Amino acid sequence: MAPRLVFSVCWFLLLLLLSSVCGGRRLRGESTALTLESVRKFLTREEDSIVFSLIERAKYPRNAPAYDPSYLGSPAKFHGLSLVELFVRETEAVQAKAGRYENPVEIPFFPRHMTSTLAPPYDFPNELHAAAAAVNVSGTIWREYLDGWLPQITSQGDDGNYAPTAAADLVCLQALSRRIHYGRYVAEAKYRDAPQDYNTAIRAQDRDALMKLLTFEGQEDAVKRRVEEKAKVFGQDVTLGKRADGGGNATDYKVDPVVVYRLYGDWVIPMTKMVQVEYLLRRLD
Amino acid sequence: MAPRLVFSVCWFLLLLLLSSVCGGRRLRGESTALTLESVRKFLTREEDSIVFSLIERAKYPRNAPAYDPSYLGSPAKFHGLSLVELFVRETEAVQAKAGRYENPVEIPFFPRHMTSTLAPPYDFPNELHAAAAAVNVSGTIWREYLDGWLPQITSQGDDGNYAPTAAADLVCLQALSRRIHYGRYVAEAKYRDAPQDYNTAIRAQDRDALMKLLTFEGQEDAVKRRVEEKAKVFGQDVTLGKRADGGGNATDYKVDPVVVYRLYGDWVIPMTKMVQVEYLLRRLD
Secondary structure, X not given: OHHHHHHHHHHHXXXXXXXXXXXXXXXXXXXXXXXXXXXXXXXXXXXXXXXXXXXXXXXXXOOHHHHOOOOOOOOOOOOOOOHHHHXXXXXHHHHHHOOHHHOOOOOOOOHHHOOOOOOOOOOOOOOOOOOOOOOOOHHHHHHHXXXXXXXXXXXXXXXXXXHHHHHHHHHHHHHHHHHHHOHHHHHHHHHHHOHHHHHHHHHOOOHHHHHHHHOOHHHHHHHHHHHHHHHHHHHOOOEOOEOOOOOOOHHHOOOOHHHHHHHHHHHHHHHHHHHHHHHHHOOOO | OHHHHHHHHHHHHHHHHHHHHHOOOOOOOOOOOOOHHHHHHHHHHHHHHHHHHHHHHOOOOOOHHHHOOOOOOOOOOOOOOOHHHHHHHHHHHHHHHOOHXXXXXXXXXXXXXXXXXXXXXXXXXXOOOOOOOXXXXXXXXXHHHHHHHHHHHOOOOXXXXXXXXXXXXXXXXXXXXXXXXXXXXXXXXXXXXXXXXXXXXXXXXXXXXXXXXXXXXXXXHHHHHHXXXXXXXXXXXXXXXEOOOOOOOHHHOOOOHHHHHHHHHHHHHHHHHHHHHHHHHOOOO
């Protein structure tokens, strides 16, 4: 009996150990299953974050002084920075201290001004091909959001709330950047799913062929129509006993749904695809 | 003819001056019309911000280490602060530099750690009675949000994203604080509307009588049901060709609408009323 009892106890302890290690959460640093399905889920959820962030930014008017480098006074004092730029730099530094950029999903706009993290290391899943992971279009996102899209989602005016305005811009910028740079993960998932489809074009460093392989117009159209719908659903005035029917004018919503449709169609989707192409070009390095 | 011409020119110039001063925007520092209607509008819009912020916080799991003072290591090093507390202190300092707390609508959680603003002064409207404006329940909001409500809107788990988690908490805390402390403006608008209704109770420093004067159960019930509805509308998975009908289980939404109903009914509304009472008690000082 004794050996069987010892065997049973050992077996029980082994099971207990396995369940405590694998049961509650993934092993640290272990690659979670990056699949086409997990990527699709992430992108769909990010749409909500992006639409919320635009609606929250639109709560404040344009507030032009926040973007004017002369507003804070002498250019020498703040190196000619606008309030928004100074705000984002310093807030990113605080977020870096708290470990935000240890997760490769997150990319800062001002990496040179980062302080190192105070938080103990956390092994985030490492899904990306090392040689391709550094694809970065933050500069373009910053410029095109501020100059191109912001005027389209805000009304003219100045209410003096520059800090909440800058904070709202940062949330928009971070959500857009996370979505666009997630193109690296999208490309990795597609590549893992069917490497043979991409290898020839990668070896030939053929951008056009890669872009063609990554383009599914029907799918892109569905995404554009869905974010337009989200702008209607999330940007309506909810009142009791009345459900929005999706009709209505641009002025019925907190951000014009047509602008959100174009933001995705003309910018977010093409930028994400550009990131995918740049990533794949380095996928065999 | 000459005097009439001079008169006409002067009249024209006067009109031009008036329109340039008053037309585009309010006069700086001038009191905007604080009315029961403007207060109602502000509170209704804040509901959207609060529901969005809760949904965005619920994107991340509980992430308990971010709230554990022992997580950052030796207590002496960070004065026993949790990552979230350190994060909020330092982010508030950046926001103070950008002028956030110059607007009396905004109140920081850690005023002792503020740096002074770099932004040129902006004359925000001064609507509050000076002796009563300092009513402050930030400590209670901080504690009850973190200990009481956060566990109800987040799932168990730890994904290591402590900085985005802390950033999402700060957005929730700021929105809740702005709403609750707006009780000062609600009380001021009600007082201005009918001072005679309140003067006796204020002179007697009678809290119960003031609370009774400020309580409209039908109205509170409508607000609770509206925020529950907003949690359903904003927290649904929007898909093309399908509109949510407001039915469904708690699990169909990103934050349980019943929790949002209770958050308002059991906490936000009573806290706002408490702020109103405290404000009115000092309204004749």
